Amino acid sequence: MSEDLTAFYLPVDEHVFDSTEATQSPWDFSLQHGGPPAGLLARAVDAARPDDSMRIARITIDMLGGIPQGRTRTEATVVRPGRRVEMVEARLWVDDRLAVTATAWRIRVAPGSTTEVAASEAPAPLPAEQSPHTLTGVDPSWGYGRAMEWRFVAGGYGTLGPALVWGRPRVPLVAGETTSHTSRLLTMADSANGLSVELPMSEWLSIPSTLTATIQRTPEDEWMLLDARTSIGPDGIGLTRAQVYDQHGFSAEIAQPLLVARR
Template sequence: MTDAYYDLVDTDDPRGERFTASDHVISTWGPDMQNAAPVSALLVRATERYAARADTRLSRVVVDLLGPVPVTGDLWVRAEVERPGRRIELISAQMLAAGPDGTPRPVATASAWRFLRSEPLALPPSPATPLRPVAEGRRRLPDENTERTYIQSLDWRWLNDILHSEQAECWARPLVDLVAGEEMTPAQRLFAVADIANGMGSRLDTGAYTFLNTDLAVHINRLPDGPWIGVRSENHYGADGVGVSRGMLFDQTGPVAAVQQAQLVRRRG
């Protein structure tokens, strides 16, 4: 198996760059669907590379999951400029996969604002309390008897009980590349982890409930430095099964982004 979430198969396909996925992308919700983290990171890659400008960086990215992204078969990713501009531009990206009739159809989209960088400014620091250091985290290894999923593709350091704490905290870093043979950019590394916020602090029995997210919205105040991404997350539920996961993302020097996700909460069975 490749030590990456995806292999780039064809850069010249008219539908977009063509990829295949490895087992590292498999969602914990089902063996035939991908976790949203690799999907969102691959879409972010497209928004960074399309009409790339060294004087800009991503500010806000919203990923919408239009349905289960299949693990097997070809995937196509393409991007375009929605709103051009010298200081502010909007880039959209789309992932396609074969539908029931074999015809490629959109399965996920991303909308990304790219902002012009300025000279360094003397601005106030973030008021968010930093996470405790990575060294204080407890390493969590997946059960050897479990099937391979995205969860096993991360190196985890739990700062508390991330399943049952009201405000869950941990550090994580991908153990594999996003695309085989490529080094991840800071933004790609951030999105390769960001989606875990949905499962943290749920306080729900995963044997009794599912809590699927349909989107991932991330506002980036600073690109992360270093391999570790910290996550602080909390969940808010309505009795009608609609919820929201809300949190902050960190590197080892402080907060880098805010993350929010919509949730569909349902009983199993």
Template sequence: MDASASSSYFERIDEHRYKPTPHAGGAWDRAEQHFSPLGGLLVHAIDGYRAGRPDDGMVLGRISFDILGRLAADECEIRVETVRPGRTIELVEATALIAGRPVVRARAWLLATLDTGPVSGGGAHRLTPPDALAPWPMSSLWPGGFIASLDVRPLAEPQPGRTTAWISTELDLVAGEAASPLASYLALVDTANGIAVRRDPTEWMFPNVDLTVHLHRLPEGRWTGLDTTVVFGPAGQGVTSTVLHDITGPVGHAQQILTVRPLPAAD
């Protein structure tokens, strides 16, 4: 399929199965999906699962994604179940399968909402709004359909291991379906590992094997703000740490563990 013919990252096949479009193409391998929109799709599936039940007043406070295998650019199946039910705290698990094998497992803690406005506070300062910033062609650094689909606006020139930027997209998560602001927001968070690269990705690999997001407030609007720092250790591991923002201020934090390795020399 020609990427220009699609306006979404996925197309629904049936109740549980989805087909990625070329816009979901990965940065490390063109035959793979980028994890970021797939992460958003898992949240979209959790939203659909919860929509079929009475409103319990709970919201997502934390979600962790473990990447278990290769994300081939093939149709995927998503299954959702409740692991730990409760009236004020609940744990939900969503699993993405490709060719019948689990490739991503997400666990979401849902917490009861209360009025804590009188004691709220702390966190980082608001970022310069995206409308005041110039776009950065991230596709000059990374290939793949997903990166090409993004509007990236850094607050300053990206530096090795340190970048703060806004990310947005005009594409739908699933064709013909309205995704929640949370699912759309989280579909862009995994981009953090690509905006503040420490080394040339044509010489070194540093993919993340997980993503964990903690939220103290649900994000609003179409922009995902990433204030990101990347650290490489001396023995093959790295960590990407991000303060998450929306246009009104900080909303939480994200962490990614990296496996760092040199690319094999070309023959």
């Protein structure tokens, strides 16, 4: 990783940021990968009405096209307030163009109020450090790829099909801030389809315009395990599903519908 990758975004003020090289899409360096904007929108949702006892339980990120590099601004509004459940809408603008929206439900947590019903599943152990991986046909200097670390238990960039892979961001979401666990999860979530692609990327497009994360328990650790798989229907629509774990067990589910088409 080059020394210039210090964060995904540099703050201008509380809600305005400059994107950095670390956000680069693998397919076009003038665009942002979907992960960092998703993480930034999760940050905006939680800042809409700061309350440590309210937690994002479901968030849907809608990408309205390619997300340009540049000056990035977020805003969020509580559209359905409530004492125990609330709905928040957030928007991300790049150079005054609306680029990404989010809808989130937050639920008030009460630690110790319930007994865990689903037994925690022991995740696959974190492997030792692995050699850097890169996507076939992609310039290995792409920023998001260098800003993330992946350690595969099964699958890999050169392997089609399901993947079981630990990952973590190497840099903070916003320079000078500690990234929240939910924002770290969302920064990784958009990678699920690329990690479990079923058709060669050199021949096929596999484009997610949206993703939904349903979070039962906020991941507590730096490293998160994605158990990702993609299925493809007979009419050009695919679906990537991923379960997310940390060292303590199950955390969340990710779903991404895909446009699948020949290049």
